[in-house]
Structures are given as structure tokens and as C-alpha cells.
Amino acid sequence: EAGVAQSPRYKIIEKRQSVAFWCNPISGHATLYWYQQILGQGPKLLIQFQNNGVVDDSQLPKDRFSAERLKGVDSTLKIQPAKLEDSAVYLCASSLSLTSGYYEQYFGPGTRLTVT
Amino acid sequence: RKEVEQDPGPFNVPEGATVAFNCTYSNSASQSFFWYRQDCRKEPKLLMSVYSSGNEDGRFTAQLNRASQYISLLIRDSKLSDSATYLCVVMARNEKLTFGTGTRLTIIP
Numbered sequence: 001e002a003g004v005a006q007s008p009r010y011k012i013i014e015k016r017q018s019v020a021f022w023c024n025p026i027s028g029h030a031t032l033y034w035y036q037q038i039l040g041q042g043p044k045l046l047i048q049f050q051n052n053g054v055v056d057d058s059q060l061p062k063d064r065f066s067a068e069r070l071k072g073v074d075s076t077l078k079i080q081p082a083k084l085e086d087s088a089v090y091l092c093a094s095s096l097s098l099t100s101g102y103y104e105q106y107f108g109p110g111t112r113l114t115v116t
Numbered sequence: 117r118k119e120v121e122q123d124p125g126p127f128n129v130p131e132g133a134t135v136a137f138n139c140t141y142s143n144s145a146s147q148s149f150f151w152y153r154q155d156c157r158k159e160p161k162l163l164m165s166v167y168s169s170g171n172e173d174g175r176f177t178a179q180l181n182r183a184s185q186y187i188s189l190l191i192r193d194s195k196l197s198d199s200a201t202y203l204c205v206v207m208a209r210n211e212k213l214t215f216g217t218g219t220r221l222t223i224i225p
Contacts, residue, residue, distance in 0.1 A: 040124075042203050042215030043203075043215045048212060055210065055212075056210060091159060091160075103148055103165075103207060107159035107161070109158070109159055
């Protein structure tokens with residue numbers, strides 16, 4: 001079974017530039033999550049989708065971050081404009097669904113973003 | 117108070133020893149609990165779920181104390197391959213996961 005795919009794996013940009021990350025969840029997984037993991041910390045949830053609807057985006061800095069999952073499958077996360085403090089690993093995860101009773105989240109390899 | 121608190125370590129433990137981690141959580145309405153393992157520069161992976169009655173998987177034992185709001189992980193007969201960061205994870209009713217900062221474990225030969 002293919003896992004969660006993410007691209008790019010690494011990205012280096014200058015502050016004030018824009019960047020986009022892509023995620024393709026495991027086939028059949030209705031729930032998709034984007035996390036930000038800063039070095040030395042645990043992952044922090046940015047946004048959670050159930051199919052193409054947003055379930056939780058309370059910790060998404062909406063002035064600069066946006067995410068979409070238009071067809072309920074793959075998703076993109078965008079940062080515009082980037083700040084130095086956005087340097088982190090951006091992890092995408094998926095799980096079966098909010099109603100399945102199976103809560104395990106499967107993570108992709110992440111995108112390591114460096115903002116200079 | 118942080119939602120999920122862990123001792124960041126590092127724990128440096130000789131091979132074959134037993135090591136235990138604790139984690140406390142602040143939301144008494146939390147529904148489910150997990151331990152994830154994260155290797156250096158890799159993504160987190162589910163190690164085990166934590167059930168109210170406690171559960172064991174080989175050398176790993178997880179326990180939940182709802183009254184005191186803490187979760188524990190015990191690793192027996194530790195092996196070099198157990199070296200990793202162990203993330204305590206708490207799930208709320210809407211299935212939002214909150215991760216602790218992780219406890220770094222190094223097994224020394």
C-alpha cells in the first residue's frame with residue numbers, strides 16, 4: 001500500500017517569498033491533516049480536512065497560510081509571504097475518517113522548509 | 117499549562133535496561149491516547165494506542181491514569197534500535213491530535 005506522498009522534500013526560500021507544498025494521502029483516507037514541526041518540538045496541527053471540508057483550522061495563521069483540498073483527495077498548503085519563523089518541517093498525515101473509529105494517522109515524509 | 121507535557125530528556129540508558137516515560141495532559145475530556153515514535157529526521161509513526169486497562173506489546177507497556185491525567189510508556193530490555201524520540205499524543209472529541217514535545221531516548225551499547 002502506498003503511503004502519504006509529499007513534495008517537495010526540501011525547500012529553501014527567502015523571507016517574503018511564497019511557497020507551496022503538496023500532499024497526496026493514502027487512497028481511501030477521508031481525513032487529511034497538515035502539521036508544522038519546529039526543531040525540538042512536537043508536531044502542531046495547522047489544519048484538518050474531512051473530505052474537502054475544513055474541520056479545524058484554529059491554529060492556522062490565516063494572514064499568511066492557506067490550504068485547500070478541493071476534490072477531497074490531494075491537498076496544497078501555501079505560505080505567502082514567508083517569515084523566518086516559518087522554518088520547520090511541514091508534515092501531512094491522513095486517516096480513514098472521523099467516523100471510522102480507526103484513529104491511526106499515517107504521516108508523509110514531510111517538507112523541510114528553510115526561510116533565509 | 118501546556119495541553120500535553122513531557123520531560124524532553126535526553127534519557128541515556130544502557131542496553132538491556134528498563135526505561136519509563138510519563139506524560140501529563142490538561143484536558144480531562146480527552147478521549148484517546150497514543151505513543152508515537154519519531155526517528156531523527158523522519159516522520160512520526162504510531163507505536164501503540166493506550167487503553168484504560170493498560171496494554172502491552174512485546175517489550176512495550178502503556179498505561180493510562182485518567183484520575184491523575186497521565187500516560188506512561190515502559191520499555192523493557194531496551195535495544196539500540198529503541199533510540200528515538202517518543203511523542204505522547206492526546207486526542208480530543210473531534211479527533212484533533214495534540215502532540216507533546218517528545219522525550220529523546222538514546223540506548224547506549
